[in-house]
Amino acid sequence: xxxxxxxxxxxxxxxxxxxxxxxxxxxxxxxxxxxxxxxxxxxxxxxxxxxxxxxxxxxxxxxxxxxxxxxxxxxxxxxxxxxxxxxxxxxxxxxxxxxxxxxxxxxxxxxxxxxxxxxxxxxxxxxxxxxxxxxxxxxxxxxxxxxxxxxxxxxxxxxxxxxxxxxxxxxxxxxxxxxxxxxxxxxxxxxxx
Numbered sequence: 001x002x003x004x005x006x007x008x009x010x011x012x013x014x015x016x017x018x019x020x021x022x023x024x025x026x027x028x029x030x031x032x033x034x035x036x037x038x039x040x041x042x043x044x045x046x047x048x049x050x051x052x053x054x055x056x057x058x059x060x061x062x063x064x065x066x067x068x069x070x071x072x073x074x075x076x077x078x079x080x081x082x083x084x085x086x087x088x089x090x091x092x093x094x095x096x097x098x099x100x101x102x103x104x105x106x107x108x109x110x111x112x113x114x115x116x117x118x119x120x121x122x123x124x125x126x127x128x129x130x131x132x133x134x135x136x137x138x139x140x141x142x143x144x145x146x147x148x149x150x151x152x153x154x155x156x157x158x159x160x161x162x163x164x165x166x167x168x169x170x171x172x173x174x175x176x177x178x179x180x181x182x183x184x185x186x187x188x189x190x191x192x193x
Contacts, residue, residue, distance in 0.1 A: 078134035
């Protein structure tokens with residue numbers, strides 16, 4: 001698709017591609033700051049602008065850019081990784097792409113030392129990414145955490161703060177903390193130490 005014939009529309013698309021909000025993109029495209037919010041919002045529903053934005057996004061995505069699915073696969077590998085994945089039964093370290101969950105390894109070092117008995121021993125150290133942090137990122141990607149929207153309710157001069165979850169349900173801070181404590185206990189049981 002060639003650039004849009006309407007120069008302002010094209011500028012709007014390019015500004016959106018640069019990460020500007022619809023309002024700021026409309027201003028950069030030459031619309032009045034006073035009406036930019038409404039115009040920007042309306043422009044995002046225009047089929048020609050939507051098609052042009054899609055085309056521009058696809059053109060800027062390259063094979064070197066990983067997809068959301070690929071991000072989730074890597075984070076899942078990190079969450080599943082266990083140190084035993086990288087050590088064979090005879091104690092040898094296995095580090096290659098054929099080893100399951102190999103992307104969880106963040107550091108490997110090996111050094112040779114001589115024991116008091118004169119024996120030469122190689123000491124290997126492997127550091128893995130934090131599985132809890134990987135699970136946390138996966139949960140964020142799946143919107144498993146409550147949104148930052150809060151609602152304040154007033155009843156008989158008592159104010160409560162409640163969180164609005166993605167499914168529309170309401171939870172108090174205490175309920176959220178209890179859920180977090182429960183998930184932490186489960187995670188600690190799955191990954192002791």
